[in-house]
Each structure stands twice: as structure tokens, then as C-alpha cells.
Amino acid sequence: MKETSLTPERDETIYSHLHAAICDSRLLPGTRLPEDTLAETFGASRTIIRKVLQRLAYDGLIEIRPNRGALIAEPSVPEARDIFATRRILECGALAEMAGKVSAADLAALKAINAAEDEAQLKGDRAAAIRLSGEFHVRLVDLAGNAVLSELVARLIARSSLIIATYGSPISVTCRHSEHEQIIDLIARGAFTEAAQWMGEHLTTIERSLRWEQETPDLQAVLREFIDGSAAGRGK
Amino acid sequence: MKETSLTPERDETIYSHLHAAICDSRLLPGTRLPEDTLAETFGASRTIIRKVLQRLAYDGLIEIRPNRGALIAEPSVPEARDIFATRRILECGALAEMAGKVSAADLAALKAINAAEDEAQLKGDRAAAIRLSGEFHVRLVDLAGNAVLSELVARLIARSSLIIATYGSPISVTCRHSEHEQIIDLIARGAFTEAAQWMGEHLTTIERSLRWEQETPDLQAVLREFIDGSAAGRGK
DNA sequence: TCCTTGTTGATTGTATACAACCATACCCCA
DNA sequence: TGGGGTATGGTTGTATACAATCAACAAGGA
Incomplete structure (x- = not known):
């Protein structure tokens, strides 16, 4: 480079x-x-x-x-929730406006991204998998043909990768392959309403897979536990 | 100042x-x-x-x-359309997520803005009317309690004022008072789905009131017409 | 031991000098 | 007279010097 x-x-x-x-x-x-x-x-x-x-x-x-x-940036929990809620609104809205604008080539491009993501996941390339997963969402929204909308979603997806880095568990942080595939199928059938519904659930699934609780290392509690342990078990 | x-x-x-x-x-x-x-x-x-x-x-x-x-900035016509389309998605989405979060005080505040806008309109203070109209939309979206969403909408509304400055006719550039009133009423009744629908139509109404055609003085066409006119004596 | 206070080092905030660039106007030449 | 190349003024792009600020540390007193 x-x-x-x-x-x-x-x-x-x-x-x-x-x-x-x-x-x-x-x-x-x-x-x-x-x-x-x-x-x-x-x-x-x-x-x-x-x-x-x-x-x-x-x-x-x-x-x-x-x-x-x-x-x-370290996104706070409320901010992270707001970002996902906004993504739901925007990405579902994009799907709803996509009717009659999607070509076979568009679908093929989406499938290619999806396949590449799958491969990265199998190879254990976590960074590539996250990036390709985000790219799938961005490219999908692009099909609505609304540049303003695309830019907003792209920004929110970039922030989402920060959320995943902060709250994601090491495994299963990215979208399930089958869910993306399902969305492509629904679009191919022209079932945009169902696709939007699926997208909403898909994003909710991602959000649910995050571990919100671990935030704030809870220094107080950790130290207290350590002291208690050494005091009760072995002398200092 | x-x-x-x-x-x-x-x-x-x-x-x-x-x-x-x-x-x-x-x-x-x-x-x-x-x-x-x-x-x-x-x-x-x-x-x-x-x-x-x-x-x-x-x-x-x-x-x-x-x-x-x-x-x-002078927003292009496609950009302006995209901005309004995105506003429709976001503001309607905000209304859909507002159920159970709206207090009487919130509604009173919205009514106050609406009244102020009405007054400005009567006094012929066009700038104030536009500003208050925008503020109504921003405050309305705030009620969804999503800071990320609020910020995005606020930015789009600011750009909308540029669109109105570019394409708006001197009269009736701002929202009709009654439509804002109607939205407040629907929210007060808890009819958020209907309110979202109204909002969509409301934004479409604004968009339709703009004069898209006058953009790009169309130098080529103007000059050709002029030349044709002087050459042919009158027209073709 | 704890709290306060002064010093110090590192980092950011701002202003300004200079270089690069574009648009206009000018001039020369055909 | 018109076209094209070239000076020139005005504006932006970048680097750097200096001021302001903060955090960490050290020293002193209670």
C-alpha cells in the first residue's frame, strides 16, 4: 500500500x-x-x-x-442502544423504498459479499468478517438510491463496529450468514415488507448478542473481592 | 448582538x-x-x-x-429529494417509537412552539416562522428519547431550510399550522401510527410546495431559444 | 498519613508566516 | 479582432513558533 x-x-x-x-x-x-x-x-x-x-x-x-x-470513542450503553434503534429505522425504511429498483446484478453483488464474509468467518479472520458484514449492510442500503440515507447508515455502521469492539463477546459477534441470505432471498422475491421485518429482527439479534453488563470494570467490587479473598484464605 | x-x-x-x-x-x-x-x-x-x-x-x-x-451550499434537486425522503423515514420512525414516552408537558411545549410559529406567520416574520417550524419538528423527534436520532434529524432540518431558501416560493414555504396541530392531537390520543402517517403526508406536502423546475438557469436552452427567436423572427 | 500547594513536563490551542494555487486581466502575436 | 500564453492579485493550504492548559509528582505542614 x-x-x-x-x-x-x-x-x-x-x-x-x-x-x-x-x-x-x-x-x-x-x-x-x-x-x-x-x-x-x-x-x-x-x-x-x-x-x-x-x-x-x-x-x-x-x-x-x-x-x-x-x-x-467508547460508546456508552444508551448511545449504543440509540445507534441500533436508529439503524433499525433507517435500514428498514431503506428496504421499504427499494421496490422496483433492484437488479439481478445488485443481488449477485450482495451474495458475493455474503460469501466472502462466510469465508472470512471460517478462516477465523474476525476483522475481515466484521468489515464484510458491515459492507453488506451498507451496500444493501445503497440499493435504495438515496445518497443521504446511505451516508447516514454508513456512519452508524462504522460506530457499530466500535460498539462491537466494546461490548461484543469474542465469538458470534457478527451477523449470522443465514440471516443475510434470507434477506437477499426475500428481496429477490420482491417481498420488501417481509425483508424489512427480517432486517429489524436481524439487528435486534445482533444487539442482543452483546454483553452490556461488563461495562465499567467495577474497580471497587473487584478490589474488595481480592482483599476479602487474601484475608480469608492466606495471610498477606 | x-x-x-x-x-x-x-x-x-x-x-x-x-x-x-x-x-x-x-x-x-x-x-x-x-x-x-x-x-x-x-x-x-x-x-x-x-x-x-x-x-x-x-x-x-x-x-x-x-x-x-x-x-x-446550494442543494441539488436529487439531494433535496433524498433529504426529504430520509426525513420521512426518520421522523415517522421516531413517532412509531414514541408510545408511552410522551407527557402532557411535552405536548404543551409543542403547542407553544406551534402558537409562536402561527404568530410569526401572521406578523409576516418569515425567518422566525421557518425557524419555529423547524424547531417543532426537532422537539417532536426529541420525544422519542433517542439522542442519535435527534441529532440526525436536526441536521437534516437545518439542510431543509437551505432547500426552502433555494426552491421555496416566497409564500407558503412553511408548514401549515393545522397540520402540526393535527399531529399533536393524534399523539395526545395515543394514535402514533396515524400520527406517523400524517407526518409522512405532511412532509410530502412541504416537498410538493417547492418549485423544482427553476433550478439551473439552463443556459444552453435559454441561449438557443434566444438565438432561434431572433433568427426566425418570432419562434418555431 | 493525609491534605495542600508549587513545580515541571508534556500536550493541546492559537496565531502567523510563508508556499501553493486559482482566476482574472493583460499583452503579444497571428 | 480574437485566441492563447503569461504576469499578477487575491485566496486558500500548510508548517511552525509560541501561549495556555492539564496531569503528575514532590515537598511541606498539620
């Missing part, structure tokens, strides 16, 4: 690199992003880095705390 | 000033926004102005052309 594009739009390439790294869970929530480090890494000045960081903050992928620097 | 806030977060205040000016149609689509001029006006350096402009560009309220500066 090109290391740095010397000519134009360095900020664009830096942005996409960071965006990809976050969505692939190669940069985990909570990771700090000092401007100097990034500037050195990408061979750019802090001015460029700053522009990129602001854009990522708008996307909700990082958080910029005044005077304290940027870090990969 | 306050000229400059000397203390902190100048960018925030500058942003909100510009945002308000755009949404109130005091800055019309196509207006150029040179960095120097803005910097001088607000008493800040170009660094601050740049940050604000990027944020406005992200909101879709201005367009930044590389090396050529920023200008108030």
Missing part, C-alpha cells in the same frame, strides 16, 4: 487509514491519539492531523476532550 | 452564529465565505474560522471547494 501520497489530499488518505483501523478494531476504544505521534507516523504536520481528528470526532469514532487530547 | 466572546470557545459561538444565519436565510445559498473576511468580522484568526467552516461543511450547510473557498 502507498505509504504517503506526497502530492494532494494527504488528509484524505490519513483519514481513511485511521477510519479503517478503527472499524477493523485494530485501534481499540480508549486508545489515546496524541497529535505529535500521529504527525510523526504519517509524516505530516499537526495541522493536517488536527483536521483528520476533527472529522473523526464528527463521525463519532473518536472523542476530543479539550486540552486533553483525542482517544478512540 | 454580542460582537465577540472574549473568553473561551469562540469557535462554538462563531459556529452557532453562522449556523443561525444560514438557517434563518440571512445568508443565502451561493454566498461566498472568505476566511479573511470572517476572521476580521469575528475578531478571530483564520485557524478558528477554518475549524468552524469544516464543521459547517460536515453539516452539509456550506461547500468547501479546494483552493477556491467556501460558499453557502
Whole structure:
């Protein structure tokens, strides 16, 4: 891959690199992003880095705390629920507006993505599986032919990968292959209402597979348990 | 109006000033926004102005052309249609999730906004009427209790004011008072499904009241017609 | 031991200088 | 007279220097 594009739009390439790294869970929530480090890494000045960081903050992928620097966002539980609820509204709405706009080639492209995701899952490539799963949802919404809608959904899906990185269990974090297949079949049959209903349940399934409770390491309780254990069992 | 806030977060205040000016149609689509001029006006350096402009560009309220500066965005017809279609999906979806969350105080607040809009309309204060009409929609969606959804809708409504500024006829550009009233009534009765349906039709009504045709002065056609007219003496 | 307070190092916030670029206007040549 | 190449002014793009801020640490006193 090109290391740095010397000519134009360095900020664009830096942005996409960071965006990809976050969505692939190669940069985990909570990771700090000092401007100097990034500037050195990408061979750019802090001015460029700053522009990129602001854009990522708008996307909700990082958080910029005044005077304290940027870090990969850690979505709160309410925020995560809101994101999935909004995705349900948007993606189901997209399906409802898709009637008569879907070609056979579109369906074939979706199937290809689905197959690639399946393969990645079998090979144990978790990052690729998550990325392809997201791409399936994005491409699906694209079929509605609404650029504004597509962009909103793409952003929410990027944030969803942060949610999965924060709350997902190591296994079964991504969509079940069969559910995507089912949606494709329903669209092929022109059953858009049923497809939308399936999509709603599909997203609910993903949301349910997350572990909301583990948030907040609960330092107090952990330490107390440790002290109790050492006090009752072996002396200090 | 306050000229400059000397203390902190100048960018925030500058942003909100510009945002308000755009949404109130005091800055019309196509207006150029040179960095120097803005910097001088607000008493800040170009660094601050740049940050604000990027944020406005992200909101879709201005367009930044590389090396050529920023200008108030002029939404294209397809973009405008997409924005309204997306609003329909989101606002109707919000209504559907509102069951059991609406208090009497919420309804009273909506009625107050509606009354204020009505008053502004009677007084002929077009800017205030547009602003209050938008505020009604935003506050309504807030009742769903989904912060992510609220933010998306708020952004789309801000862009809608640009659409109205570009394509709206001088009269009847804003929502009809009675339609907002009707939605409040339906919510008060707990008829959220009907309210969502009404909202959909309401947004379609707004969209239909715009004049899509006048966009693109159609230079080619105009000139050809002119030439034909002078050449043929009258017409074809 | 705990709390307070001053210092220090690192990091971000802002302004400004300079380079790059585009659009206009001008001039020369056919 | 018109077309094309070229200066020029004005505007944006980028880097860097400096100021402001915060967190961590150390030292002093109760």
C-alpha cells in the first residue's frame, strides 16, 4: 500500500487509514491519539492531523476532550442502544423504498459479499468478517438510491463496529450468514415488507448478542473481592 | 448582538452564529465565505474560522471547494429529494417509537412552539416562522428519547431550510399550522401510527410546495431559444 | 498519613508566516 | 479582432513558533 501520497489530499488518505483501523478494531476504544505521534507516523504536520481528528470526532469514532487530547470513542450503553434503534429505522425504511429498483446484478453483488464474509468467518479472520458484514449492510442500503440515507447508515455502521469492539463477546459477534441470505432471498422475491421485518429482527439479534453488563470494570467490587479473598484464605 | 466572546470557545459561538444565519436565510445559498473576511468580522484568526467552516461543511450547510473557498451550499434537486425522503423515514420512525414516552408537558411545549410559529406567520416574520417550524419538528423527534436520532434529524432540518431558501416560493414555504396541530392531537390520543402517517403526508406536502423546475438557469436552452427567436423572427 | 500547594513536563490551542494555487486581466502575436 | 500564453492579485493550504492548559509528582505542614 502507498505509504504517503506526497502530492494532494494527504488528509484524505490519513483519514481513511485511521477510519479503517478503527472499524477493523485494530485501534481499540480508549486508545489515546496524541497529535505529535500521529504527525510523526504519517509524516505530516499537526495541522493536517488536527483536521483528520476533527472529522473523526464528527463521525463519532473518536472523542476530543479539550486540552486533553483525542482517544478512540467508547460508546456508552444508551448511545449504543440509540445507534441500533436508529439503524433499525433507517435500514428498514431503506428496504421499504427499494421496490422496483433492484437488479439481478445488485443481488449477485450482495451474495458475493455474503460469501466472502462466510469465508472470512471460517478462516477465523474476525476483522475481515466484521468489515464484510458491515459492507453488506451498507451496500444493501445503497440499493435504495438515496445518497443521504446511505451516508447516514454508513456512519452508524462504522460506530457499530466500535460498539462491537466494546461490548461484543469474542465469538458470534457478527451477523449470522443465514440471516443475510434470507434477506437477499426475500428481496429477490420482491417481498420488501417481509425483508424489512427480517432486517429489524436481524439487528435486534445482533444487539442482543452483546454483553452490556461488563461495562465499567467495577474497580471497587473487584478490589474488595481480592482483599476479602487474601484475608480469608492466606495471610498477606 | 454580542460582537465577540472574549473568553473561551469562540469557535462554538462563531459556529452557532453562522449556523443561525444560514438557517434563518440571512445568508443565502451561493454566498461566498472568505476566511479573511470572517476572521476580521469575528475578531478571530483564520485557524478558528477554518475549524468552524469544516464543521459547517460536515453539516452539509456550506461547500468547501479546494483552493477556491467556501460558499453557502446550494442543494441539488436529487439531494433535496433524498433529504426529504430520509426525513420521512426518520421522523415517522421516531413517532412509531414514541408510545408511552410522551407527557402532557411535552405536548404543551409543542403547542407553544406551534402558537409562536402561527404568530410569526401572521406578523409576516418569515425567518422566525421557518425557524419555529423547524424547531417543532426537532422537539417532536426529541420525544422519542433517542439522542442519535435527534441529532440526525436536526441536521437534516437545518439542510431543509437551505432547500426552502433555494426552491421555496416566497409564500407558503412553511408548514401549515393545522397540520402540526393535527399531529399533536393524534399523539395526545395515543394514535402514533396515524400520527406517523400524517407526518409522512405532511412532509410530502412541504416537498410538493417547492418549485423544482427553476433550478439551473439552463443556459444552453435559454441561449438557443434566444438565438432561434431572433433568427426566425418570432419562434418555431 | 493525609491534605495542600508549587513545580515541571508534556500536550493541546492559537496565531502567523510563508508556499501553493486559482482566476482574472493583460499583452503579444497571428 | 480574437485566441492563447503569461504576469499578477487575491485566496486558500500548510508548517511552525509560541501561549495556555492539564496531569503528575514532590515537598511541606498539620
